[in-house]
Amino acid sequence: MSKHIELILPIDIDSVKGFLSHAEGEALFRCASTLAQGAVAVEIGSYCGKSSVYLGLGCKATGSTLFAVDHHRGSEEHQPGEMFHDPQLVDDTGAFSTLASFRKTIRAADLDDSVIPVLSSSAQFARAWQGELGLVFIDGGHSLDAALLDYRSWAGSIAQKGLLAIHDVYPGSEAGGQAPITVYRLAMASGLFKEIMSVDSLRVLERL
Structure with a gap:
C-alpha cells in the first residue's frame, strides 16, 4: 500500500451509528485509497454509512467507485428483541430500516458521486454483477449461512x-x-489469499 492520501473526515463520524472503530475505518480508507482510477469496490452491509464514509472517501480520492450493498432491513441481531436492535431505526411502517440514516450520512459527507447505494441482498446483486473488483468488504449478516453466502458470492470476483x-x-x-x-x-x-493487515477486528487479505 504505497499511496499516501490524508484522511480528512468531512463529518462528525462519531455521530454516525455503527460498530466500526476509527482505527478500522482508517484501515478501510487506506485500502480504498490504493485502488486504481476507475476501479470498483463493493461493501456488503452498510448499516447507517459509517464504513461507507471511510471507503467512499478513499474511492473519491482515487476516482474509483463504491457500491454499498444493503437491503437496509437489518441483520438478525438488529431485529426487535435482539441484542443490537435500535428503536430509533424503526420507520413509519414499524419496520427496522437504516436507509434514511444511510442516505443522510452519504449526503452529509458529500459522497453521492462516489458511493452508489444498492438496495438489495448481497446474493441478489452478486448474481447480476459482472466484472472484476478491486476491493470487497464483508460486514453483512453475521449468521454462519449469511457470512458464508457473502464470501462465496463475491470472493471469485476479486x-x-x-x-x-x-x-x-x-x-x-x-x-x-x-x-x-x-x-x-x-x-x-x-x-487464494494472504493476510496483509490486521486492525482490531478487521482483517484485510490480498488476492494472490
Whole structure:
C-alpha cells in the first residue's frame, strides 16, 4: 500500500451509528485509497454509512467507485428483541430500516458521486454483477449461512492483487460471533489469499 492520501473526515463520524472503530475505518480508507482510477469496490452491509464514509472517501480520492450493498432491513441481531436492535431505526411502517440514516450520512459527507447505494441482498446483486473488483468488504449478516453466502458470492470476483476485508473477526466466542472468523479461515485455507493487515477486528487479505 504505497499511496499516501490524508484522511480528512468531512463529518462528525462519531455521530454516525455503527460498530466500526476509527482505527478500522482508517484501515478501510487506506485500502480504498490504493485502488486504481476507475476501479470498483463493493461493501456488503452498510448499516447507517459509517464504513461507507471511510471507503467512499478513499474511492473519491482515487476516482474509483463504491457500491454499498444493503437491503437496509437489518441483520438478525438488529431485529426487535435482539441484542443490537435500535428503536430509533424503526420507520413509519414499524419496520427496522437504516436507509434514511444511510442516505443522510452519504449526503452529509458529500459522497453521492462516489458511493452508489444498492438496495438489495448481497446474493441478489452478486448474481447480476459482472466484472472484476478491486476491493470487497464483508460486514453483512453475521449468521454462519449469511457470512458464508457473502464470501462465496463475491470472493471469485476479486481481481489479482485485489483486497478482501472482513469485519468482526474474533478468535473466541466470548468476544463476538464466530461466523466472520469462519469466513476468514476459509479464505486463508483456499490458497487464494494472504493476510496483509490486521486492525482490531478487521482483517484485510490480498488476492494472490
